[in-house]
Amino acid sequence: KSDYFRGLNFLLNEQPDKAIDVFIQMLEVDSDTVETHLALGNLFRRRGEVDRAIRIHQNLIARPSLDQQQRSAALLELCQDYMRAGLFDRAESLLKELLEIGHHRVSALRHLLDIYQQEKEWEEAITIARRLESQSGQDMKPVIAQFHCELAEAALGHGDTAEVENLARKALSIDRRCVRASLILGRISKAAGQYKQAIRALRRVEEQDLEFLPEVLEDLRECHEALGAPQEMVSYLRQVDGRYRGTATLLMLADLLQQHEGEAAAMDYLAEVLRERPSLRGLDRFISLQFGSAEGGVREDLAVLQGLVQRLLETRPRYKCCHCGFEGQSLHWQCPSCKYWNTVKPIHGIEGEQPRRNPQ
Known part of the structure; x- marks a missing residue:
């Protein structure tokens, strides 16, 4: 002692x-x-x-x-x-x-x-x-599916699209709710010009996890445009918006209305929807549309207001881990903080989520 x-x-x-x-x-x-x-x-x-x-x-x-x-x-x-x-x-x-x-x-x-x-x-x-x-008896299937997706991403980097598709389909067979696998399949089909196949894969995401809908909207839009069927995209957005009730769908609908029916139709739509579902991103888009007809002092006031809104938005994270609260601007399938898989999702709320933009 x-x-x-x-x-x-x-x-x-x-x-x-x-x-x-x-x-x-x-x-x-x-x-x-x-x-x-x-x-x-x-x-x-x-x-x-x-x-x-x-x-x-x-x-x-x-x-x-x-x-x-x-x-x-x-x-x-x-x-x-x-x-x-x-x-x-x-x-x-x-x-x-x-x-x-x-x-x-x-x-x-x-x-x-x-x-x-x-x-x-x-x-x-x-x-x-x-x-x-x-x-242990612990269900590891969602995590195992993510490992297959990691292998698929590596194969994609080597240009082996056949192996990418094989691994992504394996991931879906292990976990039918694997959003990442559907995104991979949709994007390689789109890159190959197989737009109908891409649309089927991408639309599966809303059934797997509706919160990830913003991640597929831009790809879906590009696929419908490539097929010469933008109105089908409008119909899809109106149908899914009834369940999603977020900002991403209304922003894309406004874009399509502006493109095909003009700024007035887009402004009328946003004005109506924003009364029910206010969001900073929706307001930012509404102000942008107003610039087209604004003059003089009104235009200057709109510029000041939009500057304030954009300053608020640029500091706001787009994604958040529902396990540890980590926030960031990029989507991580494994949280960088707590290391959990499938816990980082797009943020919803007054700021409003937005459709993921593809690089030009």
């Missing part, structure tokens, strides 16, 4: 290296203090002192007096030290050892899955996710 208190005294006096030496010496005498050392190493890791955590856990594992359960617990802690230090190859080796032993299977699989995601080793991630689903 005197050694134990001596170690604590070193800690209190901010001499952690000496404290570690004392605790390790105690371990040689009494293996009952293993839990204390595990907790101490965990504490150092949480404080960002990973080298010290590694030293404690490595010394634990080297002790022949540890039983199998204690050694496995130390292996798991050391694995987390290595992951924190970015030493993924060492962590992976320890996790595979734990799986062979048969201890801490679910935790080991979760950590392995984390490593393969960070390393973008999607094939390995798929294999581990399936094992995790089997071991």
Whole structure:
């Protein structure tokens, strides 16, 4: 006990290296203090002192007096030290050892899955996710579908459209609600000039998750225009707007009305709809339409008002994670903050979401 208190005294006096030496010496005498050392190493890791955590856990594992359960617990802690230090190859080796032993299977699989995601080793991630689903009972299908989409995006970068289509269809077979797979299929069909096929894939998004409708509207519009059927797009927008009730559909409807029926028709439509569904983006579009007929002081006043509206909008995020609250201007299928999949979605509200614009 005197050694134990001596170690604590070193800690209190901010001499952690000496404290570690004392605790390790105690371990040689009494293996009952293993839990204390595990907790101490965990504490150092949480404080960002990973080298010290590694030293404690490595010394634990080297002790022949540890039983199998204690050694496995130390292996798991050391694995987390290595992951924190970015030493993924060492962590992976320890996790595979734990799986062979048969201890801490679910935790080991979760950590392995984390490593393969960070390393973008999607094939390995798929294999581990399936094992995790089997071991834990957790539904991993939406995540596995995302891994297939990651492989599809990589294949797209190499110009292998056949493999892109194959992987995206696999993703849909695993998770029929995978919005990303439908977007991939729709866009490669559109790029190939298969506009009717693209429309079928893109319209599937509203059935999978209506909140992602803004992501497909511009592509749908371009497909209908390529087919010479803009009125079909207008009909579709009016039909889906009854369920969506957001800003993206009314903005695109206003664009189409302006294009095919003139500014007056677009202004009348926006004026009517904005009374019921006010939004800053809708107001911004309405002001732009007013410029066409405004003169003198009225035009100057509209310019000031629009400048204020646009300043408000330019600082507003377009997407938000419904799990951790992360906000950003770009759509991430895996949240950069909490690392959850399928949780980042377009923001709705008084600012109003807008159709995603394709690069020119």
